[in-house]
Amino acid sequence: PLPLPLQVCFIGRSNVGKSSLIRALFSLAPEVEVRVSKTPGHTKKMNFFKVGKYFTLVDMPGYGYRAPQDFVEMVEAYLQERHNLKRTFLLVDGVVGLQKTDNIAVEMLEEFGIPYVMVLTKIDRASRGVLLKNVLEIQEFVKENTQGCFPQLFLVSSVEFSGVHLLRCFVAHVTGNLPTVEAS
Numbered sequence: 001p002l003p004l005p006l007q008v009c010f011i012g013r014s015n016v017g018k019s020s021l022i023r024a025l026f027s028l029a030p031e032v033e034v035r036v037s038k039t040p041g042h043t044k045k046m047n048f049f050k051v052g053k054y055f056t057l058v059d060m061p062g063y064g065y066r067a068p069q070d071f072v073e074m075v076e077a078y079l080q081e082r083h084n085l086k087r088t089f090l091l092v093d094g095v096v097g098l099q100k101t102d103n104i105a106v107e108m109l110e111e112f113g114i115p116y117v118m119v120l121t122k123i124d125r126a127s128r129g130v131l132l133k134n135v136l137e138i139q140e141f142v143k144e145n146t147q148g149c150f151p152q153l154f155l156v157s158s159v160e161f162s163g164v165h166l167l168r169c170f171v172a173h174v175t176g177n178l179p180t181v182e183a184s
């Protein structure tokens with residue numbers, strides 16, 4: 001049988017900067033052919049970005065204010081079927097930090113034992129003080145309350161492209177697309 005295409009999934013509150021980040025990730029890789037397909041019957045809710053034969057990035061509906069009512073059911077259903085899901089990226093707004101609604105996603109990921117990574121977005125908009133406070137709060141939260149969260153937080157700006165290259169490398173790594181270097 002053909003191997004299943006590997007997937008990574010991006011989730012976050014509405015307006016967290018998810019579409020901008022996905023655009024930024026791909027605009028830096030113009031050589032990669034990206035095909036967007038939508039879930040049948042769920043237009044505007046789940047997008048699949050197929051990156052050549054390498055992997056598929058799954059863009060989940062945003063949660064929180066103005067979120068689709070069925071966010072929880074849809075994401076839950078997807079996460080439960082996750083045979084080929086290599087890593088989930090949970091986006092947190094760098095200006096406002098971790099919000100109560102982010103717990104919906106954290107609890108779901110923890111409950112299903114899904115390995116995930118937190119990404120702090122819009123860092124160009126946060127002052128250094130605010131950014132530091134939010135980073136420390138998240139680090140503390142991850143340490144005290146999570147099992148499946150990668151301890152390294154990724155800081156990105158889709159406007160200034162900071163952190164985007166590192167995130168691309170990490171996505172390439174978790175999807176097995178970085179060739180291993182032989183130890184000499």
Ligand code: GDP
Pocket residue numbers: 012013014015016017018019020021062121122123124125156157158159160
């Ligand atoms: P989504 O709802 O999570 O897909 O969020 P969008 O990508 O549509 O972004 C929401 C708003 O935040 C838009 O007005 C974006 O222009 C803005 N935004 C997104 N990313 C950044 C960023 O890195 N820096 C700044 N300054 N604004 C951003």
